[in-house]
Amino acid sequence: MHDMVESFQISGTKASTTAGQTPVTIEESEKLPVGDYTVPDPRMTCRDVNVFYGDKQALFDINLDIGKREIIALIGPSGCGKSTFLRCLNRMNDIIEGCRVTGEIRLDNEDIYGPDIDPVLLRARVGMVFQKPNPFPKSIYDNVAYGPRIHGLVANRTELDEIVETSLKRAGLWKEVKDRLNHPATGLSGGQQQRLCIARAIAVNPEILLMDEPCSALDPIATATIEQLMDELHTRYTIVIVTHSMQQAARVSQRTAYFHMGKLIEVGETSQIFTNPRHPLTEDYITGRFG
Ligand SMILES: Nc1ncnc2c1ncn2[C@@H]1O[C@H](COP(=O)(O)OP(=O)(O)OP(=O)(O)O)[C@@H](O)[C@H]1O
Numbered sequence: 001m002h003d004m005v006e007s008f009q010i011s012g013t014k015a016s017t018t019a020g021q022t023p024v025t026i027e028e029s030e031k032l033p034v035g036d037y038t039v040p041d042p043r044m045t046c047r048d049v050n051v052f053y054g055d056k057q058a059l060f061d062i063n064l065d066i067g068k069r070e071i072i073a074l075i076g077p078s079g080c081g082k083s084t085f086l087r088c089l090n091r092m093n094d095i096i097e098g099c100r101v102t103g104e105i106r107l108d109n110e111d112i113y114g115p116d117i118d119p120v121l122l123r124a125r126v127g128m129v130f131q132k133p134n135p136f137p138k139s140i141y142d143n144v145a146y147g148p149r150i151h152g153l154v155a156n157r158t159e160l161d162e163i164v165e166t167s168l169k170r171a172g173l174w175k176e177v178k179d180r181l182n183h184p185a186t187g188l189s190g191g192q193q194q195r196l197c198i199a200r201a202i203a204v205n206p207e208i209l210l211m212d213e214p215c216s217a218l219d220p221i222a223t224a225t226i227e228q229l230m231d232e233l234h235t236r237y238t239i240v241i242v243t244h245s246m247q248q249a250a251r252v253s254q255r256t257a258y259f260h261m262g263k264l265i266e267v268g269e270t271s272q273i274f275t276n277p278r279h280p281l282t283e284d285y286i287t288g289r290f291g
Contacts, residue, residue: 031061033257034279035268039067043208043238044089049103051084051093058084060262062103066208071230071239073249073270076259077285082242085259086210089240090126091119107207124151127201131213133193135185135200140177143185143196144168147204163203170236171199172229191222195229202237209233211241215248227252246286250274258282 042065051059059081066072066089074082087093088101091112105112112122124147135143144164147153154160164181168174173195177188185196194214201209211230215223230239230252243249249256249270256273258266258281266279277283 032063033264034266034282035272037064037264037267039065039070041068042066043068043108045104045106045109046085046088047104049085049088049101049105051081051088051102052100053096054098058262059088062264064257064264064267066238066240067255069234069236069238070255071234071241071253072255072257073253074240074242074257074259075244075246075249075285076265078244080259081262082259083212085264086128086212086240086242089208089210090123090128091117092123092128094119121151124204125206126208126210127204127206128210128212129194129197129201129214132217133190133197135188135193135196137184137186139182140168140185140188140196141181144199144203147200151204153204167199167203168196170202170233171195172225172232173199189222191218191225194218194222194226198226198229198233202233206237208238208240211239213242213244216244223248246274258285260285 044066046062046064046066049059049062050057062085074085076082084093087096088105089112093099093101101113107122107126111117112126136146138146141164144167145160148160148163154163165174165178168177173192176192177183177196185193188196194217198209198214215226218226227248230241233239241249241252253270255267256270257264258273258277258279260281266273266277266282268278273282274286277286283289
């Protein structure tokens with residue numbers, strides 16, 4: 001993907017993309033995405049966010065608001081920077097050596113890169129679910145209890161039991177595991193493991209859930225369960241999901257943001273993005289002419 005970023009000339013003239021793809025015109029002044037990137041009363045605001053891996057710039061001037069209790073899908077060709085952007089939102093990029101983030105990201109109007117912010121506490125507020133389910137090699141119970149324990153959220157075992165049960169219920173897993181809470185989490189199916197990881201993330205009461213292709217390792221039935229779960233969860237949490245599946249983005253999200261070669265090209269209501277994209281690059285992608 002480095003090559004793609006390098007060959008993308010922001011010149012106001014025809015910019016070459018990778019071989020075989022339609023050349024497009026990008027004006028130098030075109031730093032803001034097409035569509036309204038702001039929302040009233042946002043939960044998070046991202047302004048002029050740039051990300052570098054060493055000398056290599058991976059994201060360029062990203063401006064985007066994340067609304068309260070919305071599901072926003074990040075879509076775009078492989079290597080366009082979706083995961084990089086997602087990791088900016090809970091400072092997961094901090095643990096990647098040589099990665100540098102500039103610009104401003106605020107959560108409830110507080111600069112998350114400010115000196116007073118503890119990244120560990122931030123990641124409890126902005127939880128993350130990864131592509132591949134990654135339960136700890138512990139019991140089902142201990143996986144969910146882990147966060148509340150390390151963050152000191154409970155005073156006694158009864159409170160912890162309650163959090164474990166509530167989180168597993170919200171993740172739609174309680175009925176399947178309530179009789180084997182002390183069994184190893186690794187014995188669960190892939191779809192169950194992913195719901196366990198969601199339960200683990202919500203056990204610390206996050207405000208936002210970041211999901212990086214959460215269904216790509218799952219079969220269609222497990223995927224449908226997770227999508228249904230997202231629909232239920234977003235009445236309580238804000239969800240930002242990276243997905244390679246345009247069908248999934250269309251099914252689960254209210255807004256969609258289209259990334260291309262490190263730039264946010266277009267953002268809007270999901271139905272508008274998929275039926276009436278305004279930028280030719282978005283149109284090329286959703287009609288299958290790109291990627
Ligand atoms: N740890 C890293 N070190 C160096 N470069 C990286 C690193 N992670 C990502 N990149 C580069 O940053 C760019 C964006 O990558 P990123 O993984 O964010 O894209 P993506 O849209 O999520 O891709 P995919 O859909 O394939 O997961 C790519 O050029 C990638 O090679």
